[in-house]
Amino acid sequence: MTTDYRAVAGAESTLGQSPRPVLELVDVHKVYRVGEVRVHALRGLTIRIMPGEFVAVMGPSGSGKSTFLNIAGLLDVPTRGRVYLAGRDVSKLGERARARLRNRFIGFVFQQFNLIPRLTIYENIELPLVPRGIPRRRRRRLVLRALRESEGDPSWLPKKPLQLSGGQQQRVAIARAIVGRPRLILADEPTGALDRSTAAKIASLFVRLNREESLTIVVVTHDPELAHCARRILRIRDGRIVGEEGARPERCIAHTI
Secondary structure (H helix, E strand, O other): OEOOHHHHHHHHHHOOOOOOOOEEEEEEEEEEEEOOEEEEEEEEEEEEEOOOOEEEEEOOOOOOHHHHHHHHOOOOOOOEEEEEEOOEEOOOEOHHHHHHHHHHHEEEEOOOOOOOOOOOHHHHHHHHHHHHOOOHHHHHHHHHHHHHHOOOOHHHOOOOHHHOOHHHHHHHHHHHHHOOOOOEEEEEOOOOOOOHHHHHHHHHHHHHHHHHHOOEEEEEEOOHHHHOOOOEEEEEEOOEEEEEEEOOHHHOHHHOO
């Protein structure tokens, strides 16, 4: 695996310039080997995400959703096919180059929040900024802005994650995802661990971040009420996109409670 810093620099210089897709997967296959068994998780997956889109990817368990998210988030590489970030091929980048791009351009939101229990809320949100060498005073401004944009409370900052409710922790996770001003947010079942009322509030937050902050968001979910909060729904089965439809806002969970 090579580390092509020209590709990294190219992605850094062009990401966010429309009309290039923010993210594009072309005929992506992913094969895992489990003992003597080959598991074909993705089978020619092709997806294009344009700047400012809010896209939901739906499918049953085992359909390839998580594998897609790992490859889209540069956490894994395809067995075959191409992955483009802002028009630049990042399919074969080494881990260091992929980590650099992840840190600068992709924010992640997870079902179980993935906050670090021993760190304060402030330190959790600040974490993506530390490798960039941003001065401490500016990091604080960015943390406060991200928490405000995620509709969090500054009184949470000195607390530890387990002192907050699930909904509060997810707002902190969203603040961490957006603190570095990424071009792309990837969310993996972000409401799956929340009660319905809290899930509606988090869904509403995603809608607002997309519309008001122009964040490009891809949500992977099995929940149709969350999927309809997006603008476009892609259906995945057996590692392929098998359907696409426009979302129906009236079915969004944010509008049904």
